[in-house]
Amino acid sequence: MTIPPTTPAGVLELLPAEQATHDAMLDTIRQGYRRFGFPPIETPAFEHTAVLLTKSGGETERQVYYVQSAGSREQGDYPDLALRFDLTVPLARYVAEHEQSLAFPFRRSQIQRVYRGERPQRGRYREFYQCDIDVIDRDELSLRHDAEVAATVISILSDLAIGKITLRLNNRRLMRTLLGKYGIEGDDAQADALREIDKLERRGREAVERSLVDNGGDAAGVSSLLDLIEQPVVGPSAIRGTLDGLSGANATGGADELAEVIATMQALGVPDDSYVLDLSIARGLDYYTGTVYETYLDDHPELGSICSGGRYDDLAGQYTTTRLPGVGLSIGFTRLFWQLREADLLPSGSPPVTVAVTLLDESDLSYSLGIAASLREAGISTETQMVPDKLGRQLKTAGRRGTAIAVIAGEDERTRRTAALKDLRSGEQIEVPVETLAQEVEKMMRKVGP
């Protein structure tokens, strides 16, 4: 009697070839965050339940996974631990716990898995990677960091080589000003209205317009606001023009903030065509207070926002009396990876292993192991056949594994002190001296690589 070997529902487990692509993409994000000066931290997968559930709403609480040791369960205790459901609550706890040891502004990246007991469905995961960056300061944080965070993610998403992306910018303070101007006043009504606006694409203009009027908006004002919302503004000078127009009337705060963010993005050298002002981006979460961003693939808007974030007034009010304003964003990586795979858009060129050194005859073993050693010396990922077997079978196995190149060295090659390099992707085969083997492998990798 064997037990069925299956993963739980709602996780993404990959075969080695896909894992290599997955990891190469994650590495690109990691290196990118590092390049922009966001050093990584890691927090435990579980936190105290009291820490995790302090300010979360009903939905989060329903989705949380409790963690309990066998002993604690036997005693009938309420679970003291739960798996993190995002990286923001652990960050808040981290900053509050280590406040005295950190230098502010505190910058960090964090690439870890998070857990949510959602109903499993295609592309929705119960365990998934988030890739976050945040900058946090005490009392006050320059708006320029809002631009820095945007510049970082625009650069990194372009490194990923998954097609042109556009960052959509907005400011919740500006939205509130505009809503107030058109008759929707009070925090709750405005928060409702912003949530409605966030659903514009899904629910259509008519439904949103009706709901805004129901919330107290005057019909003409709401209509002109929606005109504005439906027309993203492209490029820094057009954005500046629009903002000037808006701040002419009662609008304050938000428009000035956005103007400073745009100016800093220009100073940071962010390409003009990589971001737009999009007043429809209001980000449901009430958590954000100023700048908000979402990011879309130009050619695949149907994939939704692959990276979202914004500015918040106070990160960790539930754990410390220090006010900690910050700005950050998060790439929902597992969902992105799954979507790109579904759409056949995954970048290629990251084999799980670069070279397989074959072995045809027992007498070739030490020559073959010597070749492998020299390739590894050059940092090339190399596996070796340890017992002789038919060449065809070895090439087939290497191909199935997704290995890029086979090195074949039998008696003839050994006599000539050469080896044959076979590109398992194109079928091309060349014979090269052992001295230049590593360079030739690298050359061959560049040829078919991305």
Add this chain to the structure above:
Amino acid sequence: MTIPPTTPAGVLELLPAEQATHDAMLDTIRQGYRRFGFPPIETPAFEHTAVLLTKSGGETERQVYYVQSAGSREQGDYPDLALRFDLTVPLARYVAEHEQSLAFPFRRSQIQRVYRGERPQRGRYREFYQCDIDVIDRDELSLRHDAEVAATVISILSDLAIGKITLRLNNRRLMRTLLGKYGIEGDDAQADALREIDKLERRGREAVERSLVDNGGDAAGVSSLLDLIEQPVVGPSAIRGTLDGLSGANATGGADELAEVIATMQALGVPDDSYVLDLSIARGLDYYTGTVYETYLDDHPELGSICSGGRYDDLAGQYTTTRLPGVGLSIGFTRLFWQLREADLLPSGSPPVTVAVTLLDESDLSYSLGIAASLREAGISTETQMVPDKLGRQLKTAGRRGTAIAVIAGEDERTRRTAALKDLRSGEQIEVPVETLAQEVEKMMRKVGP
């Protein structure tokens, strides 16, 4: 009222500077595993409880962390999920689940955290990294892979630059043969005896000798066996000599196996002084059937084995009827990191961020951001000061963060199109043209680096 922001007991959470060292070491292991052709896989943090607890004994079951969604808990269900307590059970499930899609011999590395509800104590963690490699084949797996796995870990531990290490080799089949020869027969008695021998260093010779005699061993035989056990054999020719002596009598199997492993290690170019035959290494776990290894720092044996593993006859008998022999090992990384930190042996030279570009005056902003952009272009991890501040304060903040180098560019430098590079570790400061800034940073990093 704020909630105390604390991590649960038994986790290792690091500040960014230590995290950078931690991650650089893990990267060395990751790159090393890749170099030797062990591509990474990842499995979910939780598995079905039925999958996880199938063959584990009482202690594992007591230490397991159950995972349960809020909904499932409310319904009073028995938890269907639990956190993995090692990477071997998930590997067995993975290979059995994906058997049809994998190419054999199947090779994989896996670097992930595992979870055990142990009593918290210094250096014992409830969440910790394991770094595993394994090679698995169907029906039969060449002994040469036992050598390959040993060669891989010897190379990687040397890359870590934490001091000279020695791999101690033994073979459980050989031990059983020797025990039988000296009167300790039967699987249970031999398993007991091997567990006793594994405790030799802690419990002393006398206690172990008594227990072996109690298990049926003849006194003279046990004494000569312990003589042998207490004297590790250094270098391949001495090892071969010892093995020849042993196989002269009734000894079979084990000695021949060890001889082949040693010969393959030589062919793989493993330095002769990096491994010894040590008959005291018997590895408590009955799981292993042939080759076993442990690995110690020469200068710090008190740290215990930092990497252990061996050969097993069948990986996944509980999930599949295919026989899957394999060989593998595991580095208990979190414990190793903690021990090296306690002993002040952590390798240096991995700052969380390499360069901090300072900003002295608003008018320098675009020059300063341009410098940062050019450093990032060269792949250098760079953070920028976004609002002008006193230089002393900026340098102090960068120093507290563990940043390696500050770039200072005020009006004078801007006019000369230069920048000052200040090594925050040594205090050295030089002025260089902006064109060569990236190279000069790299030069400075090499100077004080590891």
